[in-house]
Amino acid sequence: MRYSDDLIEEIRMKNDIVDVISGYVKLQRKGSSYFGLCPFHNEKSPSFSVSPGKQMYYCFGCGAGGNVFTFLMEYENFTFPEALEMLADRAGVELPKLEYSKEAKEQADLKSALLQINKEAAKFYYYQLRQKVGEQGMAYLKGRELSDETINKFGLGYSDKFSNNLYRYLKGKGYSDDLLRQSGLFNVDEKRGMYDKFWNRVIYPIMDVNNRVIGFGGRVMGDAKPKYLNSPETKIFDKSRNLYGLNMARSSRKKNLIICEGYMDVISMHQAGFNNAVASLGTALTSQQASLLKRYTDEVLIIYDSDEAGVKAALRAIPMLKTAGLSTKVINLRPYKDPDEFIKNMGKEAFQERLDHGMNSFMYELKALEGQYDMEDPQGRTDFFKETAKRLLRFEDELERSSYIKTIARTYQVEPEELRKMVNRLAMKGAGMTETVKPKSGQNRNKEKQNGYEVSQKLMLTWLTSYPEIFGEVSRYIGPDDFTRPLYHQVAELLYEQYRQGEPNPARLLNQFTDSEEQTEVAAVFNATIPLDSEQEREQALLDVICRMKEDSIAHRTEHLVPTDMQGLMQLMQAKKELEELKAGKLHLHISFR
Incomplete structure (x- = not known):
């Protein structure tokens, strides 16, 4: 048994999505929506959108989306009941005992x-x-x-x-x-x-x-x-989803968290006043642990043992933390092996100084890479810079890449323009880029055709929730049965029922889906991109979408028609006639996107 739909909706309505997400993400108003950097993937430009009207969020970069329940489930790794309980407590709603x-x-x-x-x-x-x-x-x-x-x-x-x-x-x-x-x-x-x-x-x-x-x-x-x-x-x-000491470190007022190797490292640092230290649990850092860190900080300092194993562990952790959206520095403790040993020999002040002067993680990677080449040999030095140039291509932001080129040029005594030319030559060749594999002729034709129909269905659901005033006219031609993909059909049935009751509400509709992956997919169908500026363009696009959906619906129904179903056959003939009249311009849509 689950809580009633009315209670779930009451809790959702009492927790404005902008207010809740603002507690986790810095949002800025642009038009009718709010935008910020997505908390679910690493990005430089804000593509994370929060709509007060729809009470939903959606990231145009990674596709994450949903309502206020979905956000907490994804960000806090909550189950649906846990997210519901937290929001009920936030809104002062008392939950009945659940059977x-x-x-x-x-x-x-x-x-x-x-x-x-x-x-x-x-x-x-x-x-x-x-x-x-x-x-x-x-x-x-x-x-x-x-x-x-x-x-x-x-x-x-x-x-x-x-x-x-x-x-x-x-x-x-x-x-x-x-x-x-x-x-x-x-x-x-x-x-x-x-x-x-x-x-x-x-x-x-x-x-x-x-x-x-x-x-x-x-x-x-x-x-x-x-x-x-x-x-x-x-x-x-689940050791891959937990970190030792995080229960205490998360309430630290320090601007970053320190990730180290063992229990005693964490304990000795906390005792010395560095109460922002945590440790992975006997395994290498996992992507789940990196995401867990991201909930509580934007910067992580890596302090692994200064031996070869520690260096390898740091090099594995750096890209994982970067993918989670964390800036990273590596702390050099040499000549000492670990934080406990360093603090006992050098004291807290010296340890703090090392923390303040951590090495940028990209420069740390290059320092480790340098050890693989003979830097006294011209060929070895050239090979090192070629590999460095490949890694510089990972930076999509040109200003950031340029800053690194200047720093590397100073560090390794090379002309910045020569290094920049090497990077540009590799970029022209496509080095470091993922090559798109083209499908063999005809191989995916049916799949592409089907994907085109799915895009049309997705656009229609976006339009119906973005412009509720068009529903009356659209429903003359398109019904839930015209959405042939099972999930879209389910969403359409719920949405059309909301319209019949006079309250289209996509955020409430999303309450029907408690699986986070389903919620993300449903959220995406309400946020399809509509790159059309003029009223005339939108009206023509809507007509095209209706025609395409009818074509797909007719083909789908024809394929599944029982030969003895005369009523179904008559309905198909009527649908085909209607489609032909729409295409010929004999039927006109009386619609305004305002």
């Missing part, structure tokens, strides 16, 4: 139980660290110069050398073996049964942005392998 379907209730109950188990486990580990059995763990943390305040702040704990203590503790709380198995806190084998996954380790609770414990990391005491162990993925823990 879930059996399956939905089971999933919700499972997640709730797993969160509770993790909370209990965190309390257990926390307690163990502060008892006699935790002396070794506490000695390790104190040896790393962590204060009691920091140890408590991060909820650090300890699992002792006996491998069934947590299991016995949670069984005593009444949890079943099936639930404990799904928690990721235990291993199971035929010989030993169920036993603790973490033992003889300092424990680092991993929390989501809402401060809920979703997993754990453990550092072994001694030389056993693996040195660090993380929870496996569960119903509540």
Whole structure:
């Protein structure tokens, strides 16, 4: 069971989309809409449009679009119920207790139980660290110069050398073996049964942005392998979508976030006052984590270990962060290996100075590239500049590219004009550009024809929502059945029903689609580009679209007509006659786009 349509619509109407999105994106009014830089892809010029009239947003660059619910689902990675709950709270609307379907209730109950188990486990580990059995763990943390305040702040704990203590503790709380198995806190084998996954380790609770414990990391005491162990993925823990320390770093008032490698890096930086540090969870940075960072900042400082593995990790992270729309700098900690070591040896002020003088990420990439060439050899130096020129072509903005050319020329002592000529020659050859593959003759003809009809249907839906006054005339010739693509047909049925009730409302219509991909596609059909200036051009284009849709509709109905359906055959003949009269100009559209 879901909330009623009327309640969903009440919550949507009480949350003006411009007000909500303005909290995330800087918007500027242009005509009847607002524009800003799209938060879902990297762009230099604003193509992200928010329409107060339609109460919808749409990006003409990447195609993202929807209503206020869709925006929160995409930006905050919310489910539809989570977005609804947040907006209800924002508008002061009290939600009734929802009766879930059996399956939905089971999933919700499972997640709730797993969160509770993790909370209990965190309390257990926390307690163990502060008892006699935790002396070794506490000695390790104190040896790393962590204060009691920091140890408590991060909820650090300890699992002792006996491998069934947590299991016995949670069984005593009444949890079943099936639930404990799904928690990721235990291993199971035929010989030993169920036993603790973490033992003889300092424990680092991993929390989501809402401060809920979703997993754990453990550092072994001694030389056993693996040195660090993380929870496996569960119903509540996806390491590719979470960052260690983000629950605290997101409320930092610093202008950027620092991404580093490990738990101790984050903890030591927070203790030193750099409370904007986070870490990926035992894996290389993912695109989901980059998008997560983008929610809270526009700039990321990369501090990975200064060894070869750290350099490679930084080079992998840079394009991912750039794609997410983040500006990036790389911090050099040499001669020290990591932030913890640097801060202990050089102090907080020196660390801050390194942060203030981070290397531009593109220049960092070039520095790494330089190591692959013999810069003392003329050929090696030339090859380096050729590769550099290819990379400069990635900058679409000419001013930005020119700035980099000047900086590279100063850094590597080369004439800027010579480098610019090299870039221009490569551009003329198409280097670094994606080549368009032309289809073989006739191969995609049917698909292209079908796409043409889909464009017509999409344009019609845009017109009907942009110019409600044309509906009466259009509906004489076009009905929901003339929209032959299933999704467009569904949208048309809902829209025509709204017109019959006298309230065309595309943002409300979108409430019927709770899947974010469907919402994006539906939003796109209300935002087709109509590059026509004059009234006469628009009227002619509308006539062309009606004719094309009728052609497609007649072909579709003919293909699916049952031979014995005489009524259907008569309707087809009437539709064909109508189409011929429209094409011949015998029927006139009495329409004004005003």
